[in-house]
Amino acid sequence: MNDGALFVLLLAIAAAMYFALQYTRLSNRINEEVQSRVASWEARELGAHKRQLLEVARREAEVMLAEWKRAHDKATRKDAVQRSHAVTVGKVTEHIVPYLPGFDFDPRDIRFLGSPIDFIVFDGLSSGHVRRVVFVEVKTATSRLSGRERTVRVAVQARQVDWLELRRSQSTEKSA
Numbered sequence: 629m630n631d632g633a634l635f636v637l638l639l640a641i642a643a644a645m646y647f648a649l650q651y652t653r654l655s656n657r658i659n660e661e662v663q664s665r666v667a668s669w670e671a672r673e674l675g676a677h678k679r680q681l682l683e684v685a686r687r688e689a690e691v692m693l694a695e696w697k698r699a700h701d702k703a704t705r706k707d708a709v710q711r712s713h714a715v716t717v718g719k720v721t722e723h724i725v726p727y728l729p730g731f732d733f734d735p736r737d738i739r740f741l742g743s744p745i746d747f748i749v750f751d752g753l754s755s756g757h758v759r760r761v762v763f764v765e766v767k768t769a770t771s772r773l774s775g776r777e778r779t780v781r782v783a784v785q786a787r788q789v790d791w792l793e794l795r796r797s798q799s800t801e802k803s804a
C-alpha cells in the first residue's frame with residue numbers, strides 16, 4: 629500500500645472516529661433531553677392526578693358528611709329538645725319544690741339563689757327563731773351535681789361556714 633492510500637485510510641478512520649464520537653455525544657445529549665422532558669411530563673401528570681384525586685376525595689368527604697348530617701340531624705334535634713325540656717323542668721321544679729307536699733320547711737323561710745345552689749332555708753325564720761340554716765340543691769331524674777355544686781356541698785359538710793357582718797361608717801355613706 630502506498631503512502632497516499634495509507635493517508636486516505638487513516639483519514640477515513642479518523643473521520644469515522646470523529647463522527648462516531650459526535651454521534652455518541654449527540655445521542656447522549658438527546659437521551660438527557662428526552663429524560664428531562666419525560667421527567668417534567670411525569671411530574672406535571674403526577675401533580676394533575678394528585679389534584680384530581682384530592683378533589684374527588686374532598687367531594688366524597690363532603691357527600692359523606694352531608695349524608696351523616698342528614699342521618700343524625702333528626703336525632704340531634706330531638707336530643708336538643710329533650711335537653712332543653714329537662715332544663716326547663718329543672719328550673720320550674722326548683723321554684724315550686726318549696727310548695728309541694730313532703731317538703732319539710734315553711735316556704736316563707738326559703739331564699740332562692742339559683743346558683744351555685746338553688747336556695748337556702750332559714751328554718752324557723754318566719755316564726756322568729758332560726759333553728760338551723762340548710763343549703764338546698766334540687767335535682768330531677770338522674771341529673772348530677774355540677775363541680776361547683778359539689779364544692780359547695782363539701783364546704784358545708786366540712787362546716788366551713790362563717791358569719792361576716794359588714795358595717796359601713798357614716799362618712800362612707802355620705803360620700804357614696
